[in-house]
Amino acid sequence: MIHFVGAGSGAADLITLRGKKFLEDADVVIYAGSLVNPQLLEYTKPGCAIYNSAKMTLEEVLEVMFQAEKEEKMTVRLHTGDPCLYGAIREQMDVLDEKKIAYDYCPGVSSFCGAASALDLEYTLPNVSQSVIITRMAGRTPVPPKESIESFAAHQATMVVFLSTGMLEELSGRLIEGGYKPDTPAAIVYKATWEDEKTFVCTVDTLAQTARENNITKTALMIIGDVVAHHSYDRSKLYDPEFTTEFREGNSRQ
Structure with missing residues (x-):
């Protein structure tokens, strides 16, 4: 199984609980070089194989995934922020779909x-x-x-x-x-x-x-x-005492 994981915006404790658990259980981690806080790699277990994708091509990244799958190992592909923004994940997922390799996607906090x-x-x-x-x-x-x-x-x-x-x-x-x-x-x-x-x-x-x-x-x-x-702005209607919501009746001013 391959897990695409959003590393969060920078601070190591801003990864999601799910993402942290994936890192702790991973046998292989491929992380996005200088864009990912290296402190996150401290969550990995002893013996986890770690690869810096900044030095790799797409084909090399995929080959690491393929080999891990052959060895029945769990892989985390650790991307900066949330992978849906400038993460280049679709091109990886398309190849995994072709190879019928299972994956999922754990979102993260974008920068x-x-x-x-x-x-x-x-x-x-x-x-x-x-x-x-x-x-x-x-x-x-x-x-x-x-x-x-x-x-x-x-x-x-x-x-x-x-x-x-x-x-x-x-x-x-x-x-x-x-x-x-x-x-x-x-x-x-x-x-x-x-x-x-x-x-x-x-x-x-x-x-x-x-x-x-x-x-x-x-x-x-x-x-x-x-x-x-912090330009001059209007007050939120949701918390205006005169505004009626599904959960609260508004009070008209006398």
């Missing part, structure tokens, strides 16, 4: 959630932003043209940008071209929830300058939108 916790931030503030766009800049791996930064920026929703720390000058230009004002609040979160986490609040037009001044070149994500500045 975009960890980044919000680092800033004490709520992504969805009433009458400010009720949507979160998760995307990245096109680098060596392209992005579909219909998903350009400019087209997303036109919505003025909250945006979280992964895998783009080295392209912040271009990111700022595209955000502004798409409709964000240059002074729109923004933040850079470096290694969210890790011991060396750093956060920097800035604006759309100072993203590159902020990263440069603080030597941030990788392992960071950017948050764009008024929610970063």
Whole structure:
């Protein structure tokens, strides 16, 4: 059996209880290199075979899985954050489906959630932003043209940008071209929830300058939108004393 496991956003104690149990029982662990906190590997049992996938191709990763299956061993494929975001898990699962090898998927805490916790931030503030766009800049791996930064920026929703720390000058230009004002609040979160986490609040037009001044070149994500500045917002209807819910009758003001 192969378990795809989300390692969480960084801190070793932010893995799920289920994910931790899988690590404790694993005979083989293939983990995503520098993106996964090595402290998580301390949960493994003596004799567990551990592989760093940063040094491996897809074919090499799959071969380790195939060999473990032949030997009736349990494998954990440990991905950063939640594997559903930029985890490249589908290409692994498709081959396992072809080979009729059983697997399952244990979710984890994504770094975009960890980044919000680092800033004490709520992504969805009433009458400010009720949507979160998760995307990245096109680098060596392209992005579909219909998903350009400019087209997303036109919505003025909250945006979280992964895998783009080295392209912040271009990111700022595209955000502004798409409709964000240059002074729109923004933040850079470096290694969210890790011991060396750093956060920097800035604006759309100072993203590159902020990263440069603080030597941030990788392992960071950017948050764009008024929610970063805890913008003036409406009170939640759910907890408004006048609002009736399934569980509570609202009280009209006299």
